[in-house]
Amino acid sequence: MTLRAVQALLEARTVAGQRFLDEVTIETAGAADLMSDVLAYSRSGTLLLTGLASAQSLSTADIADMKAIIYVRGKQPPAEVVAQAEARGIPLLCTTLGMFECCGRLYQAGVKDDGDASLRR
């Protein structure tokens, strides 16, 4: 599904990368607040859902080749992070929905887990 469809599904507001909403498509997603877990277990090209709005959420998405970030529970990334995301071409979306609700809606819409199960014990 397109990122625009994700935005509608999660009742989200796009704060960076508006121009990519129709072009980016999402097949897999992962949810985490610990960035090392994202770096350890996720594959590239996925959607990151997080309640962590620090600069590290963006650098993690950038380093791990993620397509976009959804900030859940009303979390807002600081202005510096928004500006950097805009420059790096990584869309940022914010929703007041909780993590569970977001994951549930995406799963129901056919989005799959981003994890590389072979990396987990």
Add this chain to the structure above:
Amino acid sequence: MPACDAEGTGKPLLRQGYAVQGGDFLAGGTVSTRIKDLLKEIGLSPALIRRAAICCYEAEMNVVMYARQGTMTVEIHPRELVIRVEDEGPGIPDVELAMQEGYSTATDFMRSRGFGAGMGLPNIRRNADLLEIESVVGRGTSLRAVIRLV
């Protein structure tokens, strides 16, 4: 003498160094992002770039979290990429213990920044073909990760 041996100790084709500031969480990750851009320019495969970038980023965040300051150097050799991170900081008393998944001395503040799962060094080991860490308590830590390109 060969131009380069299997562990990237010869003269590199390219070397680029960056300063990493301890305690600066807002900038934490920017050096690794720049290195990632450099590797992209060079034309390495996305999979190799991702592995190298993860190594850089975890090592950079360790300097940000635990050390006063450090330098990160990336070297491109004909057959491998070498990442060197040297810091001035408290050092690691027990490197073997620090390498274990889940071992962490991170504070709640660091965890609120998304790090401190004790997965950083294991992540580097997983993504590198070779990882060496030398540390002197009270002085600092030096880390060398090698990724084979061919």
